[in-house]
Amino acid sequence: MIKVENLSKTFGPKVAVNDVSFTLERGEILGFLGPNGAGKSTTMRMITGYIPPTAGVVKVGGNDVTEKPIEAKRLMGYLPESAPLYTDMTVEGFLGFCAEVRGIKGADKDKAIDRAIDMCFLKSVRHQSVDTLSKGFRHRTGFAQAIIHDPDILIMDEPTDGLDPNQKHEVRSLIRRMGQSKAIIFSTHILEEVEASCTRAIIIDQGKIVANGTPEELKAKSELANSYVVSINGTEASAVRESLGSVIQSAKVTIVTDKAPIVVARVFPKKAGADGELGQAIFDVAAQNNWKVNEIKKEEGRLDDVFRNITLSDNQVQ
Amino acid sequence: MNPILTITKRELGGFFNSPVAYVFLVIFLLMTGAFTFFIGQFFDRAQANLQPFFMWHPWLYLFLVPAVGMRLWSEERRLGTLELLLTMPISPWQSITGKFIASWGFLILALSLTFPIWWTVNDLGSPDNGAIFTGYIGSALMAGGYLAITSMTSALTRNQVISFILSVVICLSLVLCGWPPVTDPLAAYFPNWIVEGVAAFSVMPHFDRLQQGVIDSRDLIYFISLIGFPLFATSVIIRSLRS
Numbered sequence: 001m002i003k004v005e006n007l008s009k010t011f012g013p014k015v016a017v018n019d020v021s022f023t024l025e026r027g028e029i030l031g032f033l034g035p036n037g038a039g040k041s042t043t044m045r046m047i048t049g050y051i052p053p054t055a056g057v058v059k060v061g062g063n064d065v066t067e068k069p070i071e072a073k074r075l076m077g078y079l080p081e082s083a084p085l086y087t088d089m090t091v092e093g094f095l096g097f098c099a100e101v102r103g104i105k106g107a108d109k110d111k112a113i114d115r116a117i118d119m120c121f122l123k124s125v126r127h128q129s130v131d132t133l134s135k136g137f138r139h140r141t142g143f144a145q146a147i148i149h150d151p152d153i154l155i156m157d158e159p160t161d162g163l164d165p166n167q168k169h170e171v172r173s174l175i176r177r178m179g180q181s182k183a184i185i186f187s188t189h190i191l192e193e194v195e196a197s198c199t200r201a202i203i204i205d206q207g208k209i210v211a212n213g214t215p216e217e218l219k220a221k222s223e224l225a226n227s228y229v230v231s232i233n234g235t236e237a238s239a240v241r242e243s244l245g246s247v248i249q250s251a252k253v254t255i256v257t258d259k260a261p262i263v264v265a266r267v268f269p270k271k272a273g274a275d276g277e278l279g280q281a282i283f284d285v286a287a288q289n290n291w292k293v294n295e296i297k298k299e300e301g302r303l304d305d306v307f308r309n310i311t312l313s314d315n316q317v318q
Numbered sequence: 319m320n321p322i323l324t325i326t327k328r329e330l331g332g333f334f335n336s337p338v339a340y341v342f343l344v345i346f347l348l349m350t351g352a353f354t355f356f357i358g359q360f361f362d363r364a365q366a367n368l369q370p371f372f373m374w375h376p377w378l379y380l381f382l383v384p385a386v387g388m389r390l391w392s393e394e395r396r397l398g399t400l401e402l403l404l405t406m407p408i409s410p411w412q413s414i415t416g417k418f419i420a421s422w423g424f425l426i427l428a429l430s431l432t433f434p435i436w437w438t439v440n441d442l443g444s445p446d447n448g449a450i451f452t453g454y455i456g457s458a459l460m461a462g463g464y465l466a467i468t469s470m471t472s473a474l475t476r477n478q479v480i481s482f483i484l485s486v487v488i489c490l491s492l493v494l495c496g497w498p499p500v501t502d503p504l505a506a507y508f509p510n511w512i513v514e515g516v517a518a519f520s521v522m523p524h525f526d527r528l529q530q531g532v533i534d535s536r537d538l539i540y541f542i543s544l545i546g547f548p549l550f551a552t553s554v555i556i557r558s559l560r561s
Contacts, residue, residue, distance in 0.1 A: 048405040051560045073407040080405070084398030088332045100324040101406045145402070 001183040007056035016042040018207035029179035031198035032187035039207040040187040048078045077151035083142025087131035102149045116144035136167045156186040191303040205311040225301030227268045231294040234261045249278040321408040325416025346428045366443025372453045384485040387468030388478045395476040425461045449531030456528030463544035470548040473555040496520020
């Protein structure tokens with residue numbers, strides 16, 4: 001549905017987006033991750049046709065956004081960053097305006113407004129003026145505007161920014177529900193959000209895509225992925241390190257904490273090792289040495305580690 | 319519905335939902351009345367025409383039209399709704415036209431509410447109603463020109479005050495460059511063609527001819543370009559904002 005090819009944007013000497021390419025199909029929810037100023041918003045603004053690209057092509061449903069902007073924009077719903085709204089209108093009036101601009105009239109318009117108000121839990125503020133709304137309601141009104149025409153493609157710039165935890169949860173489940181039938185892109189810097197709702201994530205840093213995959217694939221890139229944390233009661237740290245280090249499948253053993261009598265060690269697997277082999281080996285060692293094992297846990301890898309590693313490596317910020 | 323009309327409707331709703339529209343109408347009518355009767359000496363002149371009414375319009379509009387138009391785009395920029403508007407499936411031209419029509423329509427409404435002056439002059443004598451009609455047309459076109467300039471200046475900034483001041487200055491120079499107290503001293507220093515070239519930009523001679531009931535295609539072309547060019551500039555500014 002969305003095809004982005006070699007997209008670049010420069011503002012004067014500053015390169016905001018540098019040769020970004022990806023595609024997105026119906027049923028996918030793409031999380032756009034990256035530090036502030038990485039080029040997430042600029043990329044989304046180019047996809048929605050708000051700013052023209054310096055180089056590259058964006059195709060939305062087969063329409064080139066620069067050449068056929070109207071056709072492309074018709075397919076998209078867009079929630080800009082910080083959800084701008086016309087403050088002199090009521091919620092209902094504003095949604096009606098957005099529907100009319102998109103060519104929805106008469107009874108269809110009323111139906112579209114009702115649907116959007118229901119989905120975004122706006123019933124209680126329907127006739128209220130936008131400038132009297134709280135931040136959460138404003139944000140949801142912006143969201144309602146983006147889905148008023150039931151678009152095939154939904155693009156949202158930080159849709160959960162500034163919401164309280166309950167509202168964040170609502171918005172995420174809304175995104176998940178709509179993601180079954182639409183193609184969705186949203187940007188965030190909250191990593192749990194990506195794990196909770198995305199089928200795919202792209203990490204963008206300094207205008208470039210530095211990682212692109214499912215959240216699981218990205219997590220597997222973590223150094224900690226598939227390592228085991230073993231907590232042992234009443235054994236010397238040096239003995240633990242020596243015994244675990246002799247296990248064939250382990251690449252490295254580090255002691256995480258050494259507060260007698262408890263020692264916590266982390267065992268990293270060798271790259272070639274099959275899944276689960278290391279765990280069995282650790283059990284065997286523990287049994288041979290009669291260790292009192294409090295806990296043994298396999299690490300799945302953490303997205304924030306991956307994120308930090310990828311986005312910090314270039315600029316040497318600590 | 320045509321998207322231009324949807325934009326127009328929203329803009330008009332914005333005017334009338336706030337006190338701005340009513341304050342403007344009252345001030346406009348009070349001021350046209352005051353200028354016509356007290357400063358223009360409508361009764362003392364004892365002439366059956368609306369010259370003392372129309373002669374103040376270029377000056378009145380100087381402040382009142384920028385006051386109406388200053389928020390057109392600067393408000394969109396300040397609120398961030400420009401991003402919303404420009405990602406809707408409509409062309410920037412449709413937005414520019416829709417907004418312009420709404421504000422111009424509002425100004426024409428204000429102008430048409432001065433109809434009692436037309437009654438008055440018809441009651442007191444027998445004026446040339448054709449000249450009065452073309453005077454009204456000229457006044458409306460001049461308001462449209464000022465408004466188009468304000469649309470341009472308001473796209474330049476997110477600050478309404480700056481937009482107001484810029485458009486007052488531009489409109490003022492359009493008035494002054496054809497005003498005899500300004501052109502006469504100029505004629506002493508510059509060759510005639512320069513003075514006439516500068517004066518040709520002024521709204522004054524064009525508006526004067528329309529007040530006298532003369533419909534000259536050159537005057538109409540002048541006013542149409544006075545509206546068209548700044549609106550085109552508005553679209554260029556809006557395009558450049560996005561890149």
